Amino acid sequence: MALSFKVKAISRSRFLRNVFLTSVFILSFLLIFFSKSDYFVVNKVKSISNNYLYPITSFIVSPVKVISRLQTQFYDFRNLQAENNILKEEVMRLKKWQALAIHNNSENKVLKKLLNSTDSNLTLVKTASLVSRNDFMFSKMININAGLKDGVVNDMAVVNYRGLLGRTVDTSVGNTRVLLLIDPNSSLAVKTISNNNYSLLQGGDDGVHLVSAFSKDEKLPKVGDLVVTSGSAQIFPPNILVGKIVEIRKDNFLVLPFVDFKNIDYVQVIENK
Template identity: 30%
Template sequence: MASPRNRRPGFSRRAQYGFFLGYVFAVAGSLVAAALLALSTFDPSTFAALRLALAEVTTPISTGVGVIGRGFISIPGAIGDHFALQQRNAALRKQIEDSNALLMRARALSYDNRRLRKLLQLRDRTNDPVTTARLVSSTASSTRRFAVLNAGFRQGVATGQPVRGPEGLVGRILEAGPNTARVLLLSDPESIVPVRRTRDGLPAIAMGRGDGWIEVRSVALLNATFLPGDVLITSGTGGIYPPNIPVARIIRRSTDTALARSFAQPDTLDFALVQRAFMPMPRTEGMAPEASAPQPTITPPAKVQEKRP
């Protein structure tokens, strides 16, 4: 059934007053809005203060709502950036590890090149080199200190020849095989090297201790004082080691007997140079006496008989 067109509230005064007041408020609101619209059109500065007041009230609210909205909007992008950042970090870590490996290899090659270059320069300066060979092993835990050289008498290596590296003296050949030789290191208890101090020429003896260190004893003066940093070189006495080869450096101050450390460390040395002995002993075995040269035979002239007529 259709609603009747007559919308009168009936005989209720309360409903009639309410209906009437609704019309009054609507008309008044329209008039006020029209007046305000006309006033803002012809005089915009009139509502500037009101607009600023409303803006002061609504700005924090709109700012908070904007931040919350942007936060929700940025969540998917932040998640994607997080995973992308993790992948990038993993790639950078791998790149750093590879770069470190290459750097360590380059440093090792550079160190080996410097040592080999020094050894080549040393070989060029040495007048009587025998051969250059690799130290394949050395004893570091026992009281005896030996090293194995991958060269023997086929390469000219013989017993008693000194062995040195770029930094200084290593030892001497103890035994020589066809392609292998044993080196008696400076730190061995049976190693004795005549040395002298560089600053004043003080003669001394460098002896091994069997623990990687060298003991230096003065042989010329009583109460000779050794200072830290004193450098000892071979003196040439004894005829085995050529003179002026660096041997060791004094570690601490002492009198008559001092502790020293050798310049050449066999455990970090790859190649070594074998030299001839400074004053090799004359060979007495297997030498045949020199045969005397044959003397020419002189026959006296025969007597000639004179024929008389």
């Protein structure tokens, strides 16, 4: 009797283990299979991890964040004198530019009135700050503290004061993940300011530059040309500053983005009017 019970108990536990193992593998297979598509379950898992798991991990690593901030402050303090001199020179230079800008601005207003054109094609959806970064090892993404409740949805352009940063990819209620331009899976339609040379840019392997993947014209642009969004892919509004061409290769060219991706604090989510 006792022996038969033991045998039954063992076989039941083995059966349960096999069922458990099979379900884990089936679930993994389904998640892998649907992870590249916009499947509801995968998006839900991403949303849950962003809303609930992220705050916990951020809380746990808060001492390290404090150390990191202290280290930055220490370096800033050490470089204060040199930075002050640089800033003084910058102020002098900017004053000259300011005078020129005021002059150009008033001239622009008059010309716009003559042409009866509108001022801007952009609408600011939300200004948000950086919550955490995920650009360690593989993808280049950041988290910002704006989400569905602020009107942010997927595929909106994100900029800061220096230019285009990337686009929103995973939007949850209070948080959004932004795919940076330098991610290898990010692509962007651009044109050069000087001669309207249209091309497609992708994140480079070095995590710093953008590489042209396709050029509409056979003629390659020149080193030093400024690159702006062309607006043809519908995600990014036209004429947002992206970067400067720094190297021309045989088949493609390299663009150095204006945004310093290592120093991001505040960003703006924008859309076309």
